Amino acid sequence: MLRQLSKLYNQVKNNNLYLIIGTLIFLKGLGFCLNRKFFFYPPQFAWLMNNVFLDYSMMIAGIGLLVYVCLPSNNNFVLGVLLAIITVLLAIITCIEIxxxxxxxxxxxxxNAISNSVIIGFILWTARHYSKR
Structure with a gap:
């Protein structure tokens, strides 16, 4: 049991950037889900911009990345898909804010738009340069 916890700790320690990204996107999705009072322009598209599907997608993608960090598997395709989904979701939010x-x-x-753009740049840098396990 102690050996498994030690392996999990080392795995999480070696993938701390993915842990940060997963936690960040989960918390952003949770924040959007809990705060339902936004200003929308144009008002006729409020149903589209206030869609809970986007909020839940962000939370699911964050949990997916957190689970991937904790699993002993080594599949770069899954990691790339998760990072791409997270980047697209943040890009949608950034476009709405702009x-x-x-x-x-x-x-x-x-x-908010600038900080989301910086996060997107950080994710793209991480996907390109960070060791994939």
């Missing part, structure tokens, strides 16, 4: 800034004049979304 649309709010440009068309609705909501300047406070600039910081």
């Amino acid at each position: 649309e709010h800034v440009i068309f609705a004049g909501e300047i406070e979304f600039v910081q």
Whole structure:
């Protein structure tokens, strides 16, 4: 039992960037799911932008990456698919935030869009340069 915990600890320690990315996307999805009062522009597309499918997808992708980090498997294809899904979900959120800034004049979304863009860049860098196990 102690040996298995030691192996799990070393595996998580060696994949800490994936652990950070998985936790981050899960918490973003949870935050969107718990906070249902957003400003939407244009209002007729509020049903599309306030879709719980996007929130749950973010949480599932985050949990999937966290589970992948804890599994002893070594499949780079699965890792690439999980990182791609997370990147696409963040890109959708970033595009919605930029649309709010440009068309609705909501300047406070600039910081969110920039931080999401930095996170996307971090994920792309991690996928390209970080050791895949």
